[in-house]
Amino acid sequence: MNQRENNLMQTLDMSNPKFRAWVGLLGAVILWGAFAYSLQLRHGLAETGMRDQISWGLYISNFVFFIGISHAGTLISAILRVTDADWRRPITRMAEGITVVALCIGGTMVLIDLGRPDRALNLFRYPRIQSPIVWDVLSVSTYLSGCLIYFYLPLMPDLAILAEEANLGSFRRRVYQLLSLGWTGTPGEWRLLEKAISVTAVMIIPLAISVHTVVSWIFAMTLRPGWDSSIFGPYFVVGAIYSGAAAVVLAMCILRSVLHLEEYLEPVHFRNLGLLLLSFSLLYLYFNVNEYLTVAYKFQGGEKLLLDRLFSGDYAPYFWTVQVVGVLLPMLLMMAVLGPKRYRHFTVPGLGLASFLAIAGAWAKRYLIVVPTLSSPFLPIQRVPESWGHYTPTWIEWSITAAAFAAFLLLYTLLVKFFPVVSVWETRHMEPPAEEMETVSGFGPRAWGSAARLSLILVGILLVGATLARAEEKPVAGPTTLSVTWSNLPSAAVPKMEDARTDPAPGTPWQIGAFAGGMPHFWNSPGNAAKSPGVYPVVSVAAQLKDVKGQALSFQPVKFKLKTSLGWLDFGARPTDDEGKVALVVRDRRYGSYPVSVAYPGDGVHQPSLGETIVEFGLRPAAALPEGGVLTSPTFTPEIGLPFVLFYGSMWCVFAYSLGYLVIWKMRAARQAIALKPDTQ
């Protein structure tokens, strides 16, 4: 064990007054936040500045921010591991630690934002796979588990080293011993560990990218101006990696100077990561330009209001500050300290400052993504108190936010105290036994079967036999009779607008078959989606008006009325023809059976009379959900559900394989085999 390792081991013993004061301060802030949260629990979210119009605020911004921060750690570490970049060795552990801690905080922020945290378990009792919130639960929990495993695997040999460390207390050493799962460091164990790490590293990359994409989809799956954007997924991923890489660099700067890790963290590490950060800041700038320019160029509809407010309205100072301080300034600063030789000696502090600005800008940017969009809805904000149209976080929200940051720092501090912040075995340049590293092929792009549907016409209309209602005879002088019959005419089709876009192209039946019939509807799913009956029944109601002698009454007005469930629908009067007959053809789009009343008002000679009949229009369509509903089904929608379940399910399979099978099961087997060897010899 050399000097720098001794130095590193001393960090595990930190308990000087400075350290205690730091932990105490963080603990106090967290307690204060807990107090604020208890008030919020008691009085409801009314304690926050959020209201019906702007219903998400600081908490959701924090959530997006922490998930973003969580990004880079594991992703950078995994990419560097997969590409076998040797300089990564001292920084992977501290990067992965950021991920694990930030994910815990980010997930908690959503719980804090819930109106009914007591019902959070409903997410598991009644999950709807069509909801972006459920995608988030799925992806963040998978990612957190993956990152814990990915943090833990390279830690195992170090835990074994710590268990031997004499300076530590015996209890702590026993815990380390337990956590190391009896790691002994035989070549077989090394081989299994390397394999498990590389498998996990490969899987973590698509997983990490999916997580922030899914977070962006919470917003992008809405119709709101500013969120309804197809670029949001990659935009968020790039923003997340940018802020996350900045967090890693900042953590490196701070740990280096506080824990005196200069011998581990050399300028080359800063330079390499700085170049990565710089390229991501350029990429982020590009995405910003792309995102805002494409909407600003057209300046349409709801986006006009939003952009007006962002570019020159009430959010403008904030917006431009964020763009300049969060993106441009760090970029220029990094170019200066990484580019010309003249300022190279400022690399470390320069990068530290740049990444601090980037992180602050990233947090502010999350706020700018969430709040201005919500405060610019489609319909104007009317008839609510003036303050409801603007969002001002209350002290409760600020306290909880501060507590979130404090908790992040505290958890990270504890991580540093309890585990070596630099991977010991990886930096010892102890080469694991040369063995062909098995690589696992990455995931290809997911094939999303798009559910093309041919609109099937046709719910058959059953026609029921006619019933005849006799007109009542009135026992008065000059009574009239009104006999009513009705009959079905051929159904009429609901008129359709000519539209070449929706008509199938002629002469390409195989394409239609391939895309509409044969493709993804292999499950018998949409039993709950109703097709609108493409036709409606046409009914003719005929009446014969006769006087008391049975003579037809010609050219007399006859009124038709139909009884609906809520009132009488009046068809007006029709004259009888020279045979005393009158017919009403009803072409309404009506289904079911209805009493139709036919009335003759009478004149000076003839008495009024009334005829009634029950007219059967076609059968009512069966009770079903509307066909227009996309992903609104109360049941599992395979089109969207299967890709998610398969993607995250395969991640869990890999976790089970790398941790459960390789590390726990096979390693034990390998150790037992070695333990048995001396006996057999």
Added chain:
Amino acid sequence: MEATRRGFIQFLARGTGLLLVSWVVVRTVAAHLFHAKLPPRSVAPGKQRWVMVIDLAKCDGCRDCTKACTKMHFVPPMQEWIKVYEIADNSAAGSYFLPRTCMHCDNPPCVRGCPVGATYKRTDGIVMMDQERCIGCRNCIAQCPYSARAFNWSEPPHTPEELAQPYSVEHNYPHRKGVVEKCILCPEMLRMGMLPGCAEHCTMGAIYFGDEFEDAVTNSKGDTVQFSRIAAKGAGFRLMEELGTEPRIYYLPPVNRKYPSPTEKHQHDADMANPA
């Protein structure tokens, strides 16, 4: 191993075979798993498909609908399940009143986004809201383009009448803290064959309500008109048609207004206040 052409073709054939087999497996498993059957709560008591028509020309902005709704459902303060907006589409067109209920979309973004199915579509077209399942994530509020949803930020004030009845998803009270509320088209009134509160109490008869399958809508004055006819003749439109939400609430355009517009009304009020 040598890379032969034959070997490579075999390799491709095996891969194709594997893909086909897994396709068949997924297909078989999916066919057994996903036979969609509607849960009971999604099936409405009747076979209707409700529809509402609001004649903007007849709306004079009196807000009797809002008051009746608030009274009937004990709507918590600061919420209006039917809110009467004052809208001016452009600077030249005059302003008009726009009563906005929940649109009960046939393609409801809120239902799509709800993680727990607390808001769900019923077969009679109503977008229901179950306050006993809602977790208060407010994703539906973000999803709704019509701002038709409200949240109980604190425990709403209660009245004895409200608390007298047990909670039912058909009347949505007693209200509670931390859940989302909105217009649910008065299912309990519909069960009794009555108009929803807003339509019943619209003194102008501007709100027509009925069953699309009956092709008839009725207003508070007892006028029953053919739905497809007034929608066609009156150039009925739906709010933000371009968003594809397919609302069940139709509007007749505010042409030839029978009552003063909001601007005229404000002018009148100002004149009354300062008789110069």
